[in-house]
Amino acid sequence: MASHPQARPARIVEQHRSGYRVAEAPEQAQPAESLPEWQRAGSYRKGELAPEQRPAVGDWVLVEGHAPKSLRIVALLPRRSAIKRGAAGEHYRQQVIAANIDTAFVVCGLDADFNPRRIERYLLLVAGHGVQPVVVLTKADKDAADPETARAQLGGLEVPVLALNAKDPASAALLQPWLQPGHSVVLVGSSGAGKSTLTNTLLGIEKMKTGAVRAHDARGRHTTTHRALIALPSGACLIDTPGMRELKPTGEEAVAESFSDIEALAAQCRFRDCRHAREPGCAVRAAVERGELDGRRVANFLKLSAEVAGAADRLAQRLAQKAEARTPGKPARRPPERPHGRR
Numbered sequence: 061m062a063s064h065p066q067a068r069p070a071r072i073v074e075q076h077r078s079g080y081r082v083a084e085a086p087e088q089a090q091p092a093e094s095l096p097e098w099q100r101a102g103s104y105r106k107g108e109l110a111p112e113q114r115p116a117v118g119d120w121v122l123v124e125g126h127a128p129k130s131l132r133i134v135a136l137l138p139r140r141s142a143i144k145r146g147a148a149g150e151h152y153r154q155q156v157i158a159a160n161i162d163t164a165f166v167v168c169g170l171d172a173d174f175n176p177r178r179i180e181r182y183l184l185l186v187a188g189h190g191v192q193p194v195v196v197l198t199k200a201d202k203d204a205a206d207p208e209t210a211r212a213q214l215g216g217l218e219v220p221v222l223a224l225n226a227k228d229p230a231s232a233a234l235l236q237p238w239l240q241p242g243h244s245v246v247l248v249g250s251s252g253a254g255k256s257t258l259t260n261t262l263l264g265i266e267k268m269k270t271g272a273v274r275a276h277d278a279r280g281r282h283t284t285t286h287r288a289l290i291a292l293p294s295g296a297c298l299i300d301t302p303g304m305r306e307l308k309p310t311g312e313e314a315v316a317e318s319f320s321d322i323e324a325l326a327a328q329c330r331f332r333d334c335r336h337a338r339e340p341g342c343a344v345r346a347a348v349e350r351g352e353l354d355g356r357r358v359a360n361f362l363k364l365s366a367e368v369a370g371a372a373d374r375l376a377q378r379l380a381q382k383a384e385a386r387t388p389g390k391p392a393r394r395p396p397e398r399p400h401g402r403r
């Protein structure tokens with residue numbers, strides 16, 4: 061504020077390829093011009109602003125001027141929390157899904173789309189930084205829905221698991237504890253899970269387009285195409301996101317927190333570096349054999365741990381390269397013949 065005395069705070073409510081929409085009050089979304097360094101989309105090269113350093117939906121910014129002609133963003137304010145994933149592609153990159161979030165609803169249908177392993181992956185990505193995850197199982201009204209079996213398959217989770225009919229306001233009212241005034245909630249989940257249906261029900265009007273799902277696998281058709289922050293009548297802010305096909309970790313996730321049941325058992329394994337495969341005295345495998353722990357959850361824990369460790373290595377490499385590029389007196393680009401990783 062000191063460097064922009066005329067500026068006013070506003071929140072990013074939509075992010076498009078062509079730019080941002082910001083709001084200074086509910087229902088007041090306006091297109092705003094952004095800083096030139098945020099507009100250079102496309103390939104992220106060394107020295108350029110990384111995608112996670114640009115504003116995302118939910119971010120607070122400072123704006124000057126007035127819509128429709130001269131409203132412009134002059135600064136990005138520090139984030140309280142951010143939900144991120146690893147971006148698709150060869151180079152290490154992060155993508156911010158939503159910023160300044162209190163709660164993440166991980167939405168999954170109680171139909172052919174129900175997949176406990178995918179829910180575990182979502183939970184791993186959204187947890188941490190003060191974001192509280194809640195599993196929301198939709199389509200509980202369908203004949204084939206079996207919330208109790210679904211809950212049993214999610215055994216071990218230490219997060220609330222709710223089953224509801226996203227089309228029914230009375231049923232969606234189960235979510236009210238997380239939709240208090242001033243709270244920000246993001247909806248994540250695969251296409252067709254019912255995120256837009258839930259948004260419309262909570263809003264009381266058909267604001268978001270919803271799509272029919274394919275009968276054979278209950279997958280949706282990616283009806284939602286961009287992220288948007290919506291002010292709910294309850295006073296909460298809700299961010300709907302398009303279904304994500306790929307959910308890569310960034311390397312910053314706390315696997316131990318998402319799988320605290322397995323971590324607690326692992327502390328009792330005979331070997332401290334037990335990989336819970338064939339080692340004698342493995343407490344994790346013993347729990348699986350006693351039927352107290354789902355072997356598929358353990359397999360997913362090992363898979364996700366390896367993915368997070370791999371991403372963490374790539375992140376460390378990127379940070380080292382950046383630090384080197386910033387060292388004064390050194391050329392920003394290394395000659396190609398220098399051996400990789402040397403400082």
Ligand SMILES: Nc1nc2c(ncn2[C@@H]2O[C@H](COP(=O)(O)OP(=O)(O)OP(=O)(O)O)[C@@H](O)[C@H]2O)c(=O)[nH]1
Pocket residue numbers: 198199200201202224225226227249250251252253254255256257258269270271272273280281282283284285301302303
């Ligand atoms: N019976 C029933 N149908 C639901 C429920 N939730 C969603 N549906 C239906 O499932 C289909 C997909 O719902 P959407 O809300 O479009 O799904 P989405 O998660 O927003 O999907 P994307 O926008 O593609 O990411 C629609 O036909 C909804 O009517 C529910 O709780 N009960």
Ligand SMILES: [Zn+2]
Pocket residue numbers: 326329330334335336337339341342343344345
């Ligand atoms: Zn073990």
